[in-house]
Amino acid sequence: MENHINISAYILCGGKSVRMQSEKGLVLYKGKPFIRWIIEAIMPITSNIILVTSNGDYTMVGVPMIEDTFADKGPVGGIYTALKHSMSAQNLILSCDVPKITTKLLRDLTDESENKDAPVTFLSDGKNDYPLIGVYNKEALEIFAEAISADKLKLCSLVNMISHQKIIINSAQKSLVQNINSKAELLALNLIDQ
Template identity: 30%
Template sequence: MKKAVEVEAFVLAGGKSSRMGRDKGLTLLNGRPMVSYVLKALSKTKIPVKIIANDREYENFNIPVYSDIVAEKGPMGGLFTALSHTKAEAVFLISCDMPLVTAEAIVQLLEFSGKERIVAVTVQGRINPLFAIYPVILKEEVEKRIREGNLKMTDFILENKHTLVPSIVEKFPEIFQNVNTPEELKMTEKKWKDLR
């Protein structure tokens, strides 16, 4: 049996979404901030959790909050911030706008984690870089990519040792629903009620 890799979770809650018109993580879904659903699922996994956000309102969740070290670099900047603020061997990066996520799906992904390999899910053949585990040994490469403006997360995953896990999506298809617009928010509210 392989030794478990120490992993720390970082919730990416970057800021105002142009399509949503406000901060997605703090947008209410059935009366609760969207990020709270992600935090609840993570709390059941027992791994340490931190938030990457530039809005101090996230401190109300009583979880460590870090601002982007390098501003306006998207998820790659968030990944660099996460890798810079962990003492674990790898970080699990998850977006704040996945309110249907379950602890079971997170735990299933964690079972594939390693010290040298990125682990990500694929959804309908596409890699989801914001439900993925990144080893800390890649920090220098992330920093280099930011310097060079090479910010595409899927390229980064494919150009390094990686494992793609489609089976999680087959078992939990609804959890990978991102909420980017007010219309998607309404649909997700209905779906959330249907699943409960």
């Protein structure tokens, strides 16, 4: 299968990691940092991968890094930064805390986003939405700029206000999109996968 040459991928690594108490993307899972698992899942889709972070520790990963345009604006600010930076119409956006994400699921997402005209396509399990595993069209930049200037920083609320499509995942895929936010969740993940 060939790469999507017209898509860029941005991994948002700007969270405060309060519950994890260490940089989430650099936490080890099966001996590798979360960020490495995510990059490896993206590589068959696009090699144009950029981290949105100001943490110099991520240089060890060896992919380009950019800093948030606006500090402390959460995922909305991170997506704005990515869309502003990107030269691609379509942009795969991921958080840095989904180490079990797979190439197949991401390819399904990117393929579906190409088939629809919505500026935002993201995963959902029918009950919970995962807008931090999504494809954002560059045309959504202005919407994110307006949200930041109005200080409307709740991502789920924002994406539900704009034209979007949800790709429904099945129950077997739910573990693939789980955010690992705390040491307890990390411990549970490692115990399950032993």
